[in-house]
Amino acid sequence: MTRVIGLISGTSVDGIDAALIDVTGTELDLKVELIAGKTYPYPPNLSAQILAVCGGEKLSMAALALLDDQIACSFAWAAQEIQNNSDRASLIGSHGQTIYHRPLGKVISPNNLAYSLQLGRGDLIAQITKIPTISNFRAADIAAGGEGAPLVxxxxxxxxxxxxxxxxxxxxxxxxxxxxxxxxxxxxxxxxxxxxxxxxxxxxxxxxxxxxxxxxxxxxxxxxxxxxxxxxxxxxxxxxxxxxxxxxxxxxxxxxxxxxxxxxxxxxxxxxxxxxxxxxxxxxxxxxxxxxxxxxxxxxxxxxxxxxxxxxxxxxxxxxxxxxxxxxxxxxxxxxxxGLNGNFKEAISFAVLAYWRNLGIAGNLPKVTGAKQKMLLGDIYQSFANVVS
The missing domain is CATH 3.30.420.40 (ATPase, nucleotide binding domain)
Incomplete structure (x- = not known):
């Protein structure tokens, strides 16, 4: 049994959904148990800024980096809070906050790849929580010619x-x-x-x-x-x-x-x-x-x-x-x-995708996303506490 935290904030930007789950099995025998689920609202000024950026507001690179850090800190805080009074998780799967998504139908680049940007850097979440974190789930599917969505x-x-x-x-x-x-x-x-x-x-x-x-x-x-x-x-x-x-x-x-x-x-x-x-x-x-x-x-x-x-x-x-x-x-x-909590199903799903990534199991379905092949989804970030020198 593996205890995993799943984190996501969706298109509505109404808060970070956090799910703490226990996972057993792999695919056909996959079973999950929701230990805790809660939505943690963003600070009002942060949610307003995210919505403005999603709406096309221009940012300097310095402001974008700061926003990335602020979102990551909010996600890390949610991961820490959801574990209160529970055994510590051994893995985090963080979808992050999508601020821009360009599907294949809108591609203007010569390589004919989609583009999707999620903020809330996994490396920072890993360092704050001291828990290995998997994030950036959509990139591998996009690199294989897919839309990067839907992934669940x-x-x-x-x-x-x-x-x-x-x-x-x-x-x-x-x-x-x-x-x-x-x-x-x-x-x-x-x-x-x-x-x-x-x-x-x-x-x-x-x-x-x-x-x-x-x-x-x-x-x-x-x-x-x-x-x-x-x-x-x-x-x-x-x-x-x-x-x-x-x-x-x-x-x-x-x-x-x-x-x-x-x-x-x-x-x-x-x-x-x-x-x-x-x-x-x-x-x-x-x-x-x-x-x-x-x-x-x-x-x-x-x-x-x-x-x-x-x-x-x-x-x-x-x-x-x-x-x-x-x-x-x-x-x-x-x-x-x-039998599956609808409020936290997306957060549960990204916890499972992180669990699969950790086991070396592909997470995408090419027929769904348009990718040319099955891919391992997500980048793995270890915390200092988990890195062997």
Missing amino acids: PKVDAYLLSHEEKYTCVQNLGGIGNVAYLPPRSQENWLDKICGWDTGPANSLLDLAVQHFTSGAQTYDHNGIWAASGTPCDRLVEQWLHQDFFAQLPPKSTGRELFGSLYLHQCLADMEPYELSPADKLATLAELTVASIVHSYQTFLPQKPDRVLLCGGGSKNLYLTNRLQALLQSAAVLTTDEV
Whole structure:
């Protein structure tokens, strides 16, 4: 048994998710137990700076280095806090904070490689915590010609697949992504797994709430505000013609596409319809739901028997109810209902990816990311306490 800490801050930049887990097995016999999970908010000035940089604010190299250090210190602090009253972890897997992601569809470089930058340097986390730390998970997949995302479907496959049922694991973070898991009883089932980013999830909704309340409110609790409005189906249909939704997988996206500029374009599109703020939120929520359903109908090889939701949006009752209404025959559940904590599933996944990296087990699925081969994911950093002179 190995005790591992997983750390991640997602597109919403609402805090660092930390998961302390015990891991046994390797792949088919993989088992995890969540010992502790908690979200540690960034200091307000740090989260504001991260969001500004994600939104395109220019930084000097000195300021970028300082931001990298500040994020790493926040991650290290979260790793130390999550271990309180627990046995010490022997490994940390830190995804870091994505501040820029350029998928293959937007490549302008001659080598035709994607690009993804996560801040929160693993070497500093290792030195502060005195625990070996694995970070920079996306680089190896990108070097092999992949998107570097999504990276968790292999973990989903071993923790959430079903012997007989077709399963979709749908993450509703700032951006939505899906892992399609065929039944384990099928021959070569692992080779049939696919996945991709489906489009916006909480990112546009949270930005809209902040816009309508001048920052007084950061999100729509349980989707209550959106549920009080009426979506404009004509606008949703118009937005679904955006190029990303028609793009064949593998594909990934982020705030670079579905961020503030996209929201303001949506708000401009709404002006002729004289919608209330509640109607506007309902329409943006319907875009999230409709883009997921459109993605399933267009790209899945088989309709799912069940859809397992995770991420912050899985707590949004309006989103989950609309998904169930549109998916009809598929049972819409949360990963919590099948034994895996949905709030910390991404953090758990990066703990597992670090565990695999330490054992020399590849973490990516080339069919999902577009990489040319399976790769060991992550750079390993030892602390001084663990380096033999």
